[in-house]
Amino acid sequence: MYTIRGYEKVKSLEEAYEANQKNSSSIIGGGMWLRLGSKNIGSAIDLTDLGLDQIEETEDAFIIGCMTSLRDIECHKGMNRYFHGMMKEMMKGIVGTQFRNTATIGGSIYQRFGFSDPLTAFLALDTTVEMYAGGMIPLDDFVSMDYDRDILVRIHVKKDGRKAAYQSFRNTKTDFPVVTVGVSKSEAGWKVTVGARPGRAEVFKPVHPLSDEPEDEEIKQFAKEISEAAVFGSNMRASGEYRKLLAEVLVGRAVEDICLQLKQDTQEGLSR
Ligand SMILES: Cc1cc2nc3c(=O)[nH]c(=O)nc-3n(C[C@H](O)[C@H](O)[C@H](O)COP(=O)(O)OP(=O)(O)OC[C@H]3O[C@@H](n4cnc5c(N)ncnc54)[C@H](O)[C@@H]3O)c2cc1C
Known part of the structure; x- marks a missing residue:
């Protein structure tokens, strides 16, 4: 305690x-x-009076205050609509509703836990962290930085039209995840993140990009390439070999989800 x-x-x-x-x-x-x-804290610094528990939507971004609860992100209609339910998907396995009503996104992203669902998911999007002293830092860089005594103030998630999907696997409901996967497709191409390896989430840029309408075999190959590029370790939850196999399946599922989203967009465009 x-x-x-x-x-x-x-x-x-x-x-x-x-x-x-x-x-x-x-x-x-x-x-x-x-x-x-068991930390002995000389001064506990409470940010609750600073109005940082809000999600703001601007023309080109969602801006999330550090004191926003995981539950508020999970239930945010605008973000879920824009990212096709990804907020709900990334949060739903974290302990329980009451827990997610209390845990904050600032504590989650600042800590950069290896097992973090939100870290893996936000890393797959175009996300920037706003630090009080350090200014705006792309999450892609922040993820591997050392801890300092700065304050994470807000998280900025760009509305750049990308499609995104999130997948995770747990041995039992509410446990820490064994593998987490985020995938997105933007004009710049595919971006894949793999976390709970069990180390911190990492970004993988595929060497062989997918075609516009990939067949099953191509998606399988793509997922295999990512899981082979990632380094996995073993712990009490799973072996490295098992994690590699799981990651391959989860990357494949996330890619399929995005392909479906793209197909639906095309069909909606044609029927308009
Ligand atoms: C039992 C348990 C199970 C969990 N399971 C999962 C899971 O399955 N998936 C998952 O993704 N996460 C999981 N988590 C982690 C959880 O979701 C939160 O990430 C974690 O509790 C931290 O959030 P918090 O708001 O409680 O932070 P706190 O406990 O308040 O703080 C955590 C650390 O971050 C620092 N900090 C807090 N806010 C800021 C800020 N704005 N700027 C700088 N530093 C700050 C604090 O000083 C502290 O060092 C679990 C946690 C617990 C306790």
Whole structure:
């Protein structure tokens, strides 16, 4: 169990950043991860007065405040419509509804857990993290950066017209995932992310891109190429070999989902 010796409900990000520079300080998101540790926290920094629990939709992005709960993202109609249900799919396996009502996206992305569903999914999109001191950093770079004492303020997800899909596998419902996969297709091409390897999610750019209307065999080949490029390890949940096989299947399913979305768009376009 953790211990909190001091508590600051800050009135500005500047105040939060200053307070967080002490090694004994800790930003408190939902506190769901912190509460399981044994940290001795000199000053618990509470961001709840800063209005960072909102999702804003602009013409070209969704901007998610760091204190937004996983549940609010899961249920966000605009984001789910735009990304074809991906928000619901990435969140639904994380523990339970009450848990997701409390855990925040700031705590989830800042921590860059290897098993993270949202990290894998947002990495497949065009996502940028807004850090208080570090400014705007593409998630593709942030994922491999070291921890510092900065504050993750918001997450910006570009509305660039890409199609996206998310897949994960758990041994039992509500457990940590054994493999997580995000796939997207934009004008720039296909982007695949694989997490819970069990290391942090990584981005894989396919060497052989798919044709416009790929047959099953081509998708299978594509998925195999990704799973062979990824490095998997073993832990109490699964062996590396098993993860590789699972990843191949999940990448294939996500690609099929996107191909279906593209087909539906074409059919809707023709019927208009
Ligand atoms: C039992 C259990 C099962 C879980 N299962 C899954 C799962 O299956 N899939 C999954 O993806 N995740 C899972 N998680 C992780 C969970 O979804 C959250 O990611 C985690 O609880 C952190 O979110 P939080 O808001 O609770 O953060 P906190 O516990 O409050 O904080 C976590 C860390 O992030 C720091 N922090 C918080 N907010 C910020 C910020 N804005 N800027 C900088 N630093 C910040 C804190 O100082 C702390 O070091 C699980 C967690 C638990 C406890």
